[in-house]
Amino acid sequence: MTITEHEEIARATFRMVLKGQIATEVREPGQFVHIQVSEKFYLRRPVSIAEVKEDTVTLLYKVMGDGTEALTKKHVGDQVDVLGPAGNGFPLDVREGAHALLVGGGIGVPPLYQLAKQLRRQGVRVTAVLGFQSGAEAFFTKEFTELGDVRVATNDGTLGHQGLVTDVLDGEFDTYFACGPTGMLRAVSEKMEGVPGYLSMEERMGCGIGACLACVVPSNDEKGYRRICCDGPVFNAKEVVLS
Amino acid sequence: MRLPGLDLKNPIMPASGCFGFGREFAPFYDLSELGAVIMKAATGEQRYGNGTTRVAEAASGMLNAIGLQNPGVDAIIENEVPFLRKYDVPVLANVAGSTVEEYVEVADKISRHVDALELNISCPNVKEGGVQFGTDPELAAHVTRDVVRVSAVPVYVKLSPNVTDIVELAKAVEAAGASGLSMINTLTGMRIDPKTRRPIIANKVGGLSGAAIKPVAIRMIYQVYEAVEIPIIGMGGIETADDVIEFLLAGASAVAIGSANFKNPLICKELIDGLDAALERYGFESIEEVIGGAHHEKTAAGVLRP
Structure with a gap:
């Protein structure tokens, strides 16, 4: 695929738009692509799809090590070896008028964005709870505000509630969707017990x-x-x- | 070309553990194009394997410690072998166990359903069995002898590179009745994350594979070829048609492609398609002519083995 946009949107968090055939094959929000950074990196890097438009996918990734650091050096116009779209995403059989809770932790937030857009299109009410380490690392808070209620939690309190996403899950929800570190997923699923939910x-x-x-x-x-x-x-x- | 139990269209097959039971690769190309398929290891009972993290990247390679996760020999015979049998391709079953009795049980059962066995005495990622059989020549000969006795098909023994003298192991299993060798398995290694100060892989130790280990594989195949009469399936970091030629020159009669399947799911097909051009590039007229070609043997018999 070809890089058409590439920018840092929060601390160590990059947004990359890729154009190509693969974008037209995305079935549902929550799928990912598997990127070969370069010949130097033996394993591909899985990155979830944050947004799909006609023939582009938007990816958000965080610099976690040498591989993702090398990915930041790619330029608009560069070709990237991509496999995908891979995996099974979020089920979209949520009834009109239902209230869905979306919980994202850090780089687990991106796939929830495409999900929120599609749920809204189906007439589902969306509340998004977004957790970040700090305000400097936060992204997509404005974009989610256009789709529903947003609650933000940061570890250091520099944005929104100081604490964990599980501190701000109160409310009546018909279903929930969560993406983030395994510890967060476990805490969210325990707190939401009894409510049908999906974890990425x-x-x-x-x-x-x-x-x-x-x-x-x-x-x-x-x-x-x-x-x-x-x-x-x-x-x-x-x-x-x-x- | 023919190897014991195997009628090969070409010398290229996916290596055990890097191809599952073939299902995941079937959407990418016709599995009938492969020389053969080596299935993921089978044990007596279902195994979950190790905790995650199970893989880590290394320079020109990767570490893995999956831990022989598999549904057990009975489920493999029932659910997986029939899928591969739909294709016109020889199938090798990789046989693993914690005890000699388990190896024998698995071999006895699954050998009725495949063309050859690959006896896995070299998995570095399980606590019991596996590599302990592959590092002691007497134990290796013992398990080989017992498995050969019950197997309905030829047995290839997969050797571990984590030994001081691989020739000694190769000779021991040849004397115990192995029809062929498969080499090499992964080299044990470890990576530590400076942020957590802990090994990245949950099992701590993993097996190193990929281009990083290719020179080790070439050296070991070269040495073993001179010491045994049975054919060798070579593996360890093959990524290009030139690599295939290099393994054949060292003494392999066929080759298996391992972790390169993860980078590029089409790699086996691409190597098969590119092999003729590579042979031509180096002035060879046939695969047989390449095998053992680095040894300057004077008699055709040695070069043409088997």
């Missing part, structure tokens, strides 16, 4: 197509596991066991 998980991946079994999560059935890259990354909260 992240893990270091090998192949990204389900063959290598690097990114597994224990499941509540005889099979015993799910592959995050291809059975997920979105799971029914009752399907998986979060450690």
Whole structure:
């Protein structure tokens, strides 16, 4: 795919727009693409899709190490080797007029943006709870405000509530969707027990197509596991066991 | 070309553990184009494997510690082998276990459904069994002998590079009745995250694969080729058709492609398609002519093995 936009939108957080055929094959919010940064980096990097337009996908990624650091050096016009769209996203069978809670932690926020847009289009009321380490790392708070109620929590209190996303989940919701670190997903699913919910998980991946079994999560059935890259990354909260 | 139990259209096959049971790669190309398929390891019972994180990147390679996750030999025979049997491609079953009895049980069962076995005495990522059988020549010979006795098909023994003298292991399993060798498995390694001050991989130690280990594989195949008479399936960091030629020159009769399948799901097909051009580039008229070509053997018999 070809890079058409690339900018830093918050501390160590970059927005990259890629143009190409793959964008037309995205089925649902919550899917991801698997990017080869360069020949130097042996493993691809999975990045969730934040927004889809005709033939572009918008990705947000955070610099976590050498690979994502190298990705920041790419320029508009550069070609990127991308596999995808991969995985299964959020189910969209939410009835009109229902109230959906979206909970995102850090770089788990991006896939919820496309989800919020589609839910709104279906007449679903959206409340978004967004958690960041600090105000400097926050992004998309304004974009979500255009789609529904927004509550922000930061670890250091530099923006919104000081504390965790789970401090500000009060309310009546028909369903919830969460994406973020596993600890946050577990806390959210415990707090929202009884409400149907879906969790999008992240893990270091090998192949990204389900063959290598690097990114597994224990499941509540005889099979015993799910592959995050291809059975997920979105799971029914009752399907998986979060450690 | 023919190897014990295997009628190969070409010398290229995906390596065990890097191709699942083939399903995930079937959408990318016709699996019948492969020389053969080596399935993910089978154990007696279902295994969940290790905790996550299970992979970490390294320079020109990666570490993995999956921990032989698999649905168990019975489920593999019932659900996975029939899928691969729809394709016109020889199938090798990778057999693993914690005890000699488990190896024998798995081999006995699954050998009725495949063309050859790859005896995995070299997995570095499980606490019991695996590599302990692959680092002691007597134990390696013992498990090989017992598995060969019950197997309905030829047995290739997959050797561990984590030994002082791989030739000794190769000779021991050859004497115990192995029909072929498969080498090399991963080299044990570790990475530590400076931020957490802990090993990145949950199992702490993982197996290093990828281009980083190719020279080790070439050296070991070269040494073993001179010491045994049985054919070698070579593996360890193959990414290009030139790499394939290099493995064949060292003494491999066929090659397996491992973690390169993760970077590029089409790699096996691309290597198959590019092999003829590579042969021509270096002045070879056939695959057989390349095998062992680095050894300057004077008799055709050695070069043409098997």
